[in-house]
Amino acid sequence: MWCWRLTGLFNVPCRLSRSTSHRSAWLPGCGKIFSAAAARWHHTAPESLKCAWQLHGDHLELRYANTLMRFDFVWLRDHCRSASCYNTKTNQRSLDTASVDLGIKPKAVRVDETTLFLTWPDGHVTRYGLEWLVKNSYEGQKQQVMHPRILWNAEIYRQAQIPSVDCRSFLETDEGLKEFLQNFLLYGIAFVENVPPTKEDTEILAERISLIRETIYGRMWYFTSDFSRGDTAYTKLALDRHTDTTYFQEPCGIQVFHCLKHEGTGGRTLLVDGFYAAEQVLQKAPDQFELLSKVPLKHEYVENVGGCHNHMIGVGPVLNVYPWNNELYLIRYNNYDRAVINTVPYDVVHRWYTAHRTLTTELRRPENELWVKLKPGKALFIDNWRVLHGREAFTGYRQLCGCYLTRDDVLNTARLLGLQA
Ligand SMILES: C[N+](C)(C)CCCC[C@H](N)C(=O)O
């Protein structure tokens, strides 16, 4: 159901990206290679077209499992998995890549049903499983998604009826943790229920999946509307949708919120899937999507309140995509914390404002807004690289606790449980 939503992100041509310039050079070329040079193709077995290969001046071309791959010779030497080149105990390369002649060429090539064999000028033999090559080639990787996701608006999210995970099952069983992480990876948000409403218990939750990322706000933070810090978060005012810590070179990966107390009105939490909105921009105005992914901007945090003095600057585009498949991995969006734009000339600035407006329009569509009231006992985990949060103005005493998590460690936990992350 979600595949089609995802593919859009990768297939739309991105004029400046390397992958596209490759693609256009590649597609017209491949027909020619097959027809004009068919005599030079070597097949595993005469009756089998499963695998065929051809040696060119500076690369090896291999066709296997419906994938046409091209391998640079240095790449083929560098990735050798023989005992002298690769340590399988540590999964680390032992070969010194700098010792490989950049003009290296195999002196013999052979392919059987499962394996490619290369003999190098010094007699060293490298073997590659054909399946391994498909999985690890550029062409194979280009067809893959790094992070499978389900993009959502309020309706899609509600209809999916994703259950909250119970605190005990989250803490005590691998199944509970895995279910939670799977939902978190797919949707960018996930809830844990029946959490004792204390900072200490929230910390135990956080530590179950990751390392806590300590920042200028501390390790575990409590906050209320006391303006103890120089930021609107510490008031009763409404906060429009945004991602946090855009002013870090690497914005925090995950934000945990647990509302410990609220005696008053308002204060609901707003959640918006930034990737869903970005996908709409890509569909409607690919040039604008591209601009948002290419123009670097600064975000800034300048604080001088009480004893707190901080000046943080983070640089990066609003949308961050992997260049080989155009897949989004990070949105940096905070209009409060966006710094003076002095990294782009005036004409690009105007086009950037237009693109920013298009994205903002998508982010603000009421149908994309998921509103939830955080209550004591219900902890919310937000993927701060994807899902924007905001809050409604409120009255009365409201206390939130939480922390940031290091993204690498959340993904590490997910992978160890067998999830693709
Ligand atoms: C979450 N906590 C209250 C600790 C910090 C809030 C940081 C707010 C800042 N404007 C930002 O968006 O990064």
Ligand SMILES: O=C(O)CCC(=O)C(=O)O
């Ligand atoms: O008060 C809230 O619900 C959230 C405030 C906020 O955006 C933050 O702390 O990052």
Ligand SMILES: [Fe+2]
């Ligand atoms: Fe925030």
